[in-house]
Structure formats: structure tokens, C-alpha cells
Amino acid sequence: MRLERLQRELRKLDPRITASERDGCVLLEGEVDDYATVYAAGKLAVDKDRYLGVLNDVRVRGFEQHVVLPELRDDALEGRACDVLVIGGGITGCAIARELRRHQLDVVLVEKGPDVASGQSSRNGGVVHVGINFSKGSQKLAYCVRGNAMYRRLSHDLHVPYENKGQVTFARTPIEMLALEYVHRTALQKGVVRTRVMSRDELREVEPSVPEWSVGGLFMGTGGITCPHLMTIALAENAVENGAEVWLNTAVLGMEVSGGLVRAVRTNRGTIHPKAVVNAAGVYADVVAQMADDRTLTIHPRVGTNLVTDKKAGWMARTGLGKTPFTLTPHQLGELPGDPVSLVKATLASAHSHSKGIALIHTVDGNVLVGPNADEVADREDTSTDRATVEHILANQQEVQPELKASDIIAYFTGVRSPTYEEDFVVRPGIRTRNVFEAAGIQSPGLTAAPAIAVDIAQWVRAYLSEVMEVVPNEAFDPARAYRPRLAELSLEERAQLIRENPDYGEIVCRCEGISRGEILDALRSPLPVPTVDGVKRRVRPGMGRCQGSFCLPQVMRIIAEEIGVPFEDVVKGTEASRIVVGPKK
């Protein structure tokens, strides 16, 4: 879109918004009254042919992004030089740090949260995506297909659960079946294999929960599931096992850039001097890119809430299932006026939503995840849940699985995705700054794509570093994470053997998930220990079950306190300020 035309359109939207060109991007500025206008302006400005990206700096009157920063201030990293600094301990950053250690590079990863996978990497459905819904030529498609193919090996190496039971999308009418036939034909051109259009009866073989209204659907054989936070933690642990450093509670506050290079990176724990910088900063990737003078994008936060069912409802989905994006359920149809125009409109609106139409996901732990929705919001850090959203998701997905009841839900969580206005990843070497490497705009299918993104980024970083230093392969690199038993997966004989070796495996602490003291101690003694209640919960699951930690919380706190040698009252939930008790009673 030509700039003048964009400016005209923007005036109609809100005359206070101005558009200009800067560094190959389109820059929007101004102040408006609501976030919807900011988002609409950003969308209007998208022109992938003409611009590198949209820099949407339009502000909302009265809204200031509150950046959650660690309370910690020290100089532990002051003056630290390293070969590569990875910013962001989500799945992308952790995968990159691990990949970089295939060579003898001094790798430091910083994460502002109290644990890796503190953002969207732990707040998603864990789907290893097929990629079928991404357009040809997009980075999302390319990395999704490549990453998907890497998952079996990766999960094996890292001892992270992964299941490849496929995904199913349901159609309501024969016309929709024809559309799915078309989707199936285009799949191969996209590099997506193992798809098949199936009748209702055939579908039932792979997914017993086919809704009444469905005539059939598309089965996608490469679809899978993993545990997203465990995968992230495993990548980080394996990176550490192979010599990378991971610094938690460490936030990047600014950079010194000169002569087309990042010279120094300021954090709350001192200033680091890296030879190369990788930006994997998730919802703040545009902010970090700006610090590095390499910004070509804007993150517009998009929240999604998932509901978690009791494992007793685990039968409700065997695969990941949902309706096709263009399918309207009988309930949705019932709410339409009935004329063909509104039907077409509603269908298009449904097809253009950013949810991939996966409604129910059978998790690797046996629960079912229900959701997620997709809402544009201003705040990058607000992961609170609200009643209306949860009720809406529940009502919607009951159309797909009528047996689903509110009483099946034991928990819910919200994640903030980090899409760009172009709705694609920005994975590339720096444009204006030569030693920065962008892994930005990574949202779904980021979990799937991360291992493939890591390969490319690591390769670019190595190529760049080779100009300034000698880069030698790390012969000692071991892609396998040290094995730690998950008792629930073991046979009784294996369990008995373990207990003989270490009786802590015989002491069950979490009754709902059957987690032993030994497994909790293993987590606390891992290469990347996070001795908090949440840190333990995310690694070995006490508190994830139906009682949500009501029974085992005091015991888990006691184990943490004893293991790290602090008083019981100093044990925290997650962040430093999240102490669980006030102190000893009087």
C-alpha cells in the first residue's frame, strides 16, 4: 500500500495517527483512546512487499506497559565477556543455547523470569503442529514442518514425553468435506505429509470423540503433543549440561550499540560484553530489537486461555481435535439471522480467526486441554484469567465435546502470544546491526518450530563469529539429557529396583499425581535447579493434579527448605516476592 493511501485510511480510523517510512519499515505514531484502534492501525499498515515490517508506536492514552522486572540487583555478571548472549529463556532461546554448544562457544542465556519457560512457552497447549494452515513461503510453515520432523528424536534425547497420535479437524457439511479435500491436496506442496480426508466412521478409528454434527474430517498424521514447559526446561538443562550458562531473574535493560555492533548489554546483574547477541525475547522481542537498533517489527500481544480437565475426563480426546476453521457449529448457526450473506460473513470471520481450530487436546499427562481463544490486548504481561472468557471457551467447546462439564475443569491458565502484524516469524541475522540475530515474532507454532529455528540461528551465529574468532566443534557435546526417572512411566519391577537403590522413590508426596520424594529431590539437584514451589511443580508435577497442591504444598515446601537449607518460611511460590507464609506463628 502506498504511504499516502495508508495515511488516508489511517485518518479515517483516527486522525491522530501518522504514518511515515523509516529504515525500510512503516512507522506509525500518535496517541489514541483505545487499544483496538492501535491494533487496527497496525493491521492497516501491513505491506509485506513494500516494507520489512510495521513499527507501530501508536500509544493508548493512559496505558503504560508495566514491565515486570526481577527485584534482584547485583553485579554477578558485571564485566562478563562471552561469545554469545541469548536473551530469553523460552523454548526458542533454550533451543538456541543448546544448539550453540555443539561448538566450543561461551554461551550465556539470560531470562528475566524466575524460571525458564516463564512466558508463553509454558502457557500453551503443547501441540506439535502439522503446519497445514500456514501459507506457502512463510517462515511459520517452513520452520513448523522442519521442527515437526525433529521432535521424535529430540524428545527421545531429552527424555520429554511426546506422542504422535495425529490431529483431527471436523467438517459439518459435504461442501466442507470438499474444501478439506482441497486442503489435503495442497498439503503435499507445503511439505506436509500423512494427511487424509476421512469419513465419520474412519475418523472414529483414530478419534473416538467425533461430534454428532460432523460428517467427517481431515486426519493429519504428523500432529503430536509434548509437554511445553518440560521440553523448554529439558533444552535448558541439556544446554547447561553441555556447558552453557543460564541466568534466571536476569533482565536486559539496555544496550550499547556503535559501529553496527552491539558492544555491551546492560542487565540488573551487571553489564555483559558479548561478541554476538540472539534476541529470543518473546513478547518483548521488538523492544530488544529496538535496543539493538535492528527493529523491523512490532509485537501485538494476543492472549489465549486454556482450561485443564481432570485426568478422569482424559477419554474425551485421544488426539488434538477441533472443527475446521470455516465450520460453524450448530449453535453458531442458530445464532445467525439466517440469510446467506451473514452465513458467508460468519464463515469468513471464523476462517480468519487466529486460532488453529484445535479445541480439545489430549495432553501427554492424560488431561484434556480445552481452548484456547485468541484476543488482542494491550498488556504483554497480563496472564490473569476471567470468568467470561472461561465460560465462553467452555460453551464453545461443548459443541465439539458435549460430555464436557464445568466440574471436569481443575485449572486454567492464560498465555500471551507474541505475533507480529505480518503474522510471521522474524528469524534472520541482523540488518543494521551485524552481531544481533533475531528470533522474534515467535508464537504458535513456536514450540514446534524452535528446534529448527535453533539450527539456523546457530549456523548464522557461527558464520558470523568465524570472522572474528576460531569456532571449533564441541566434540564432547551430548544431545542426551541425563536420565531422571519418572515413576509413573515405570513398571512395578523397575520401580522396586529404583527404591532398593534409593528409598526416596518409595515415599509418595503428591497423592494425585503419585510423585515421590526422590523425583522432587532429583528436580532440586538438576543442572538447572529452581527451588521454588512452582519450579518443582513444573518439573515433576506435584500440585498439578486434582487437589492443586492442597495436600502436598506443606510437604513440598519442607523438602525445598531442607534441600537448599533455608527456613520453611523463606520458601517462595515463584518470584522472590511470592513467599507462601508470613512467618512462624506467634
Add this chain to the structure above:
Amino acid sequence: MNERYDVVIIGGGPAGLAAAIGAREGGARVLVVEREAQLGGILKQCVHDGFGLMRYGEALTGPEYAARDVDRAMGLGADVALCTFVLEAHREQEGFRLVLTSRSGVREVHARSVVLATGCRERTAKQVFIHGDRPSGIFTAGCAQNLVNVQGMLPAKRVVVLGSGDIGLIMARRLTLEGAKVLGVYEARPRPSGLARNIAQCLDDFGIPLHLGTTVTRTFGRDRLEAVEVCKVDERMQPVEGTEQRIGCDGLVVSVGLIPENEVAEQLGVPMCAETHGPIVDQQLQTLVDGVFSAGNCTSVNDLVDYVSETGLRAGRAAALHALRQQGRSLREVRCGNGVASCVPQRIDFGPECGEVTFYLRSDSDYRDVEVLFVSQGEVLARKRLRAVRQAETVRVAADLGQMGNRVYVSIAGSGHVKGEGNG
């Protein structure tokens, strides 16, 4: 290891201990399997008194009440496996096979009868759809009670309690006594859920306000809880817009109901009752799976420990009898009629030895001057007059029904509905 017992009891709380006593008195070889390091179950952390008024005619603390049963069960020679967790439970040709784990390994035991005494768990804040952030400072009442009474910790300084059930009321008092400021107890229903004596002794005596028809809808605070939002609810328990109020606090204690724990029961294929959320049982607490008995709060949630012990004792005796002399049953169905929300037992094993049957009912509302009627084939088999029935309290009725058809209907009859208050 391959051990054989007549009766294996799963759970060493009040129900399991009473079952052990009953089964030992019946001459059975008994093993009690307990997850924790000590017997007594949740009683261990209930340091307040008021336990045993019916059974002993005196008010004991939880640990005192438990100690009496522990002493009696030990004295009778029940075996106990502490710090032991049931991994698997299977039916086999003649009885059951249980796989247990503990620090000493994995062991298998075989039992002729099994008594499930697994208790209940608390419904959590999430399960009543309280929204907002996920800071620390949100506790179920039982968890807060453990932190105070077992760990010796003060969980919070300024506390909002949601739920006027007995545990909520008792924790409001306990936290006040330990130096916290309890800002109020909020209850979505139009009437308090706990025992009348607890309202008086736990709230009124300490000047803690009780807000009926009001619930907590949201939590605020990224790290530690900073505030909650409370909101009036309508008759359908839906929040009324415009009545939201923000209350600054660093602790939210939720006491919003108990759910029977029935994971072992499910492994054994025991059919469940939709009303009680526990196994369907006959008057001897035998489930529909021959040889599996279910006692205490995993069968249906009780307000008084005395009832828990009573069902445990009966289940233990019957389990011993079953183990030593198995016999067939002739089951008749008990159905909930007017005014009855749930009933234990749901079946009656009808025979010459049937005699008087003890029923534990929950009503669907509060009533005054009513009769509990037992009706079969159009005839009233028994009737019991009651002066007051509260939805929040278990109604215990013993009745000799005599002859009966295949179904017995139990209902609350009379015009004594307490008016002006909806059916919460």
C-alpha cells in the same frame, strides 16, 4: 512378598481406624494402609475441640479423638503400613490384590475384603472459578490449617475467608487466634453452610462479619495476593454486576466444599452415586462390587466425625464377616424422593438379618416440623418426625423397614419448608 489378609483398609483416618476396630472385633486379620507417617488422617491437624459429642458424649480435640481409635485398633492387633501408598488395586479370583509402595519397596498384598476409607479432598479456588492472577496467598482451608497447626506457620496477616462450611469457620477463628486479621467470611448461599454452633463460637465470639449471598470473584497480585474482589450473587449464584467491591488482603482461604476421593474405588470398578460422588453402598457399606466396602467421607461427605466412625465400624465388621463367610446379597434400591438431595445407603441388602438400617441423608433445603418417610410399593414402611432439617447438616435416621419391594423411596414430607429463602 506375598501377604494375605482378611481385610485391607485403605486409609488410616477416622473411618479407616474404626473399620480396623470393627474388622478385628469380627475376628479378621487386618492391615491398615496409610499414606502418611502417622495415623489419624485430617484429625491430626484439627486441634480445636468438638469431636466425639455423639460417640463419647464429650468434646475432644481431633488428635485426642484419633488417639482413642489408634489405641483401640492397635490394642486389638491390627497391622499398619505407614508411609505407604496404593499404586494399584485389582480384583482377583478370591478377593483383591493391592500393590503398595513405600520406602522399603513395592509389595503385594491379597485381601478377601477391602474397606475404602480414603476420605475427601477440598474443592479449590479454581474449581469455583475464582479468576484473576495466580499469586501466592490463596489456600484451601485444610491447607491453611496444616500450615498453622502442623507446620507452625502463619499463612497471612489479613485474610478473607470464602465459604461458611465448618472448616472455613474454624479457620477464621484459628487465624484470628494466631494473630491474623480475618476481614470477613463470605458465603455465596443465602444461609451459612456450617454447624450453628460453629457460627456462634468461631465468628460471633470474635466479631468476624459473615456476608451471605456474596462470593469472591477475582484475585489481584502478581507475586503475593494483594486484594480480592467480592460480589453479590443472584438466586442462580451468578455475580450481580455493579456490586463488585475490592478488599485489600494478603490471604484468601477457600472452604467451598469437599469431594470424596475415589481413585482406588474407580480402579476396582466400583459404581458411583451421582448425588454423593462416592460409591453406591448398602446398609453394611458394601459397594456394588462384592467384598469392597466404603466408609466415611469417601462414601459421602459428613459433617460430624462421629458419623464417619460409625460407618467405619459398621463397614469393618461387615468386611470381616464377608471375608470369613462370603454370602450372596439381595439388593433393594433406595431412591431419593422429595426434599432429599442424597442418601447413604443407596441399597439395602434385604434378608432376615436386615433389622434396623441407619440412613445418612442430606436435604435439598431447610425444613421445620417434617417427617422422613420410607415408602415402598405405595406403603409407608417407616416414618420419623424431625423438628428441624438443615441442608448443611447430615440427617441421621435409623429405621426398621420390615418388608419392602425392589425400591424404597425416602422423602421429606410436610409443609415445613423454611420460607423466604431460596434453595441454595
